[in-house]
Amino acid sequence: MVPSTMSSAQENRSFVAQETSDDxxxxxxxxxxxxxxxxxxxxxxxxxxxxxxxxDKPIATARQLVKPSQDSEDDDDDDDxxxxxxxxxxxxxxxxxxxxxxxxxxxxxxxxxxPKVSHACSSTxxxxxxxxxDDDEDDDLIPISQRIKEPTLLTEKxxxxxxxxxxxxxxxxxxxxxKLSSCPKSTNVLPSSNDGQKKWKTLVHNGxxxxxxxxxxxxxxxxxxxxVDLSPEQEEVATMYAxxxxxxxxxxxxxxxxxxxxxxxxxxxxxxxIRRLDGxxxxxxxxxxxxxxxxxxxxxxxxxxxxGAEKKKQEEKYAWAFVDGEKEIVGxxxxxxxxxxxxxxxxxxxxxxxxxxxPSDVTxxxxxxxxxxxxxxxxxxWKEARHDDTVTWLAFWTDPITxxxxxxxxxxxxxxxxxxxxxxxxxxxxxLKDYIGKIRADYSRDFTSKDCAKRQIxxxxxxxxxxxxRAGNEKGEEEADTVGCCTLKVEHVKxxxxxxxxxxxxxxxxxxxxxxxEVEVPVYKEIRQFQAGKRGGDDLFDKLDASRLNAHxxxxxxxxxxxxxxxxxxxxxxxxLLNKEIKDKADLTEKVAVYNHANKEVAIICNHQRTISxxxxxxxxxxxxxxxxxxxxxxxxxxxxxxxxxxxxxxxxDADGKKRKRNSTPAELEKKIAxxxxxxxxxxxxxRTKEDLKTVALGTSKLxxxxxxxxxxxxxxxxxxxxxxxxxxxxxxxxxxxxxDPDFRF
DNA sequence: AAACTCACTTAGCAAACCCCAG
DNA sequence: CTGGGGTTTGCTAAGTGAGTTT
Numbered sequence: 001m002v003p004s005t006m007s008s009a010q011e012n013r014s015f016v017a018q019e020t021s022d023d024x025x026x027x028x029x030x031x032x033x034x035x036x037x038x039x040x041x042x043x044x045x046x047x048x049x050x051x052x053x054x055x056d057k058p059i060a061t062a063r064q065l066v067k068p069s070q071d072s073e074d075d076d077d078d079d080d081x082x083x084x085x086x087x088x089x090x091x092x093x094x095x096x097x098x099x100x101x102x103x104x105x106x107x108x109x110x111x112x113x114x115p116k117v118s119h120a121c122s123s124t125x126x127x128x129x130x131x132x133x134d135d136d137e138d139d140d141l142i143p144i145s146q147r148i149k150e151p152t153l154l155t156e157k158x159x160x161x162x163x164x165x166x167x168x169x170x171x172x173x174x175x176x177x178x179k180l181s182s183c184p185k186s187t188n189v190l191p192s193s194n195d196g197q198k199k200w201k202t203l204v205h206n207g208x209x210x211x212x213x214x215x216x217x218x219x220x221x222x223x224x225x226x227x228v229d230l231s232p233e234q235e236e237v238a239t240m241y242a243x244x245x246x247x248x249x250x251x252x253x254x255x256x257x258x259x260x261x262x263x264x265x266x267x268x269x270x271x272x273x274i275r276r277l278d279g280x281x282x283x284x285x286x287x288x289x290x291x292x293x294x295x296x297x298x299x300x301x302x303x304x305x306x307x308g309a310e311k312k313k314q315e316e317k318y319a320w321a322f323v324d325g326e327k328e329i330v331g332x333x334x335x336x337x338x339x340x341x342x343x344x345x346x347x348x349x350x351x352x353x354x355x356x357x358x359p360s361d362v363t364x365x366x367x368x369x370x371x372x373x374x375x376x377x378x379x380x381x382w383k384e385a386r387h388d389d390t391v392t393w394l395a396f397w398t399d400p401i402t403x404x405x406x407x408x409x410x411x412x413x414x415x416x417x418x419x420x421x422x423x424x425x426x427x428x429x430x431x432l433k434d435y436i437g438k439i440r441a442d443y444s445r446d447f448t449s450k451d452c453a454k455r456q457i458x459x460x461x462x463x464x465x466x467x468x469x470r471a472g473n474e475k476g477e478e479e480a481d482t483v484g485c486c487t488l489k490v491e492h493v494k495x496x497x498x499x500x501x502x503x504x505x506x507x508x509x510x511x512x513x514x515x516x517x518e519v520e521v522p523v524y525k526e527i528r529q530f531q532a533g534k535r536g537g538d539d540l541f542d543k544l545d546a547s548r549l550n551a552h553x554x555x556x557x558x559x560x561x562x563x564x565x566x567x568x569x570x571x572x573x574x575x576x577l578l579n580k581e582i583k584d585k586a587d588l589t590e591k592v593a594v595y596n597h598a599n600k601e602v603a604i605i606c607n608h609q610r611t612i613s614x615x616x617x618x619x620x621x622x623x624x625x626x627x628x629x630x631x632x633x634x635x636x637x638x639x640x641x642x643x644x645x646x647x648x649x650x651x652x653x654d655a656d657g658k659k660r661k662r663n664s665t666p667a668e669l670e671k672k673i674a675x676x677x678x679x680x681x682x683x684x685x686x687x688r689t690k691e692d693l694k695t696v697a698l699g700t701s702k703l704x705x706x707x708x709x710x711x712x713x714x715x716x717x718x719x720x721x722x723x724x725x726x727x728x729x730x731x732x733x734x735x736x737x738x739x740x741d742p743d744f745r746f
Numbered sequence: 747a748a749a750c751t752c753a754c755t756t757a758g759c760a761a762a763c764c765c766c767a768g
Numbered sequence: 769c770t771g772g773g774g775t776t777t778g779c780t781a782a783g784t785g786a787g788t789t790t
Contacts, residue, residue: 332779334779339780341781342759344757344758344759344781344782347781391752391753393754399780399781401781404752405752405781406752406753407780408752408753410753422755471784471785472783473783473784473785479782482783484783484784507783508756508757508758508781508783509757509758509782511757511758546784547785550784550786561785561786562785563756563784611758611759613773615773619772697757697758699757700756700758703757704756705756728776
């Protein structure tokens, strides 16, 4: 549990809550709805929750209290602590903490004791789980952790990977492959014999799956009251639009409608009867689609089963690949079907028609010795087949909307290749523990450097470190206008005397980041200085971009980039929160709540949001109603108890409305009352959590930022079954972490 | 050193699925 | 046995950051 040291954090929160969005009037519909959301997020805690103190502290806000200046001077000891806690330390807790050293760092946990095994061997066992698909059922009951015999392959590979990053030489068409084919088929080669950039030796797969060709339905839409004939191609696109009838895209976004109309008009041709989108009525098509959907839902159980099985069968062919002889699951192997582009936020291309991808758009990557998969569309052929062993993709095509971007087909999350890089990511982030003290000292020093570029690097690094901001690469004209740290505009930050900064900008996916933070005085001063004499739309960091920043970070620690801070911050926060004392006799539910609370804190740091579900309010009031009912019951029970004690008779129905034959004894009533009270408490707790999480997305951090070994270790220490924390997919992805030592610390 | 290319991770939403109270 | 609510899975957009080209 988080100590309740946040009375002032609450103050801050309400402060943030008061901030209006006046400055951001130009919000477009979608972004505007987000804004509401974020506000709710920031206010969270000021609403009814009674025991807020233990439950509700958006980290970002909590951090406002921080006086990081201390960090750099006096506390190497603190450096491996999450910001949240470092920053919040009261003198007392700080003293406490100093005594509580981390248990001897189980450096890289990865089983130094374990005898080295050949790559092929170890990966076989690691993959056990992923292969279940075929012949599952049999060992489903065995906890996953036990099914994994050889938990990690990192150790062996790590040695050779260090420092290899600089040497990547993309292999050009035609010149590659040859070396590859000269490799022996055997996979029983120690990875250390690898040169460090090759991702595989042999690669076999069946290519990608294409959506079926369009089948015209012939339903006529209306134009100015009259039915219209459309060619299949025209109808296909009209249908895409029709089915989106009641989305915000169609309803609220002019860009979407315009872009759609422009593209569709081209398909309609010069002198088509349809001249304007406004005159179009797509409802007949919409309704036909809805009916189809309904029909599909109405299929009998067997029919559905059969259809499902058929689908599985078709997919089976594409679902697997063999990498160095090992069977691996393939990720998304379907090419994207034609659709209307749904750009997030205020995307200038939103609504454009994304054309159908054909085999001639697709490049296949496959082992030199493997047969190039047969093109699944008769009469067509692949654009190209490559044999590039320095990359992990199996296929790609260029995105019709943004021809500079590629869409790739990769192996699945539980594949060795993905697992390996996931492990590397976390080890890299853990390394930051050893450097963070110096890094913080350095940037603190540079706040006052004479070199303006240096000061900008220092301040940016500070923000990335403290607020877990993204790097902020340069973006093109043709994309939604969002920013990260290096691309912040003057208008996104408001300096509030004496030393606070109010951030308000749209980040990745046009999710609003809104937070007011107390910062070190030099940072505050510098921000004001960077803003001086500039207009709102000017770059805050005019001497800086993400690659310069990363170049600098790279000097501070090998492998360090801006995003590593996010991983580091997320994981170390979880680790820290989970290692605070837990109530001795906490039951399973409480323990799970502790974990989820920690998870939530991380999600808030990383600003992982979600839209409030449409039915949220409704559901809440339903719950309220239920609780109200229970309360009434409780009251009745209590009066009954009084009566019973006085020996008087009770009504013929009990509090639950059931008929009864005899009066309950006081003891029975007491028991019922206790039960009811507990029920009410549980429901209230559930409601609070629900309300609390309505705008917070826990999944993203769990999947991408939190070292699974922290969770595994915590589960082991607290006798919590890992299945409580990870679902099957997650267990599969994190299988490698199941053997983590209970003492593992990030 | 800016602009561009490429590969790979991270992200939220929506459809599908699943489970259980009524 | 049904509907609705939570959970999982699928989907694809949108980032990061490397390396190359100009």
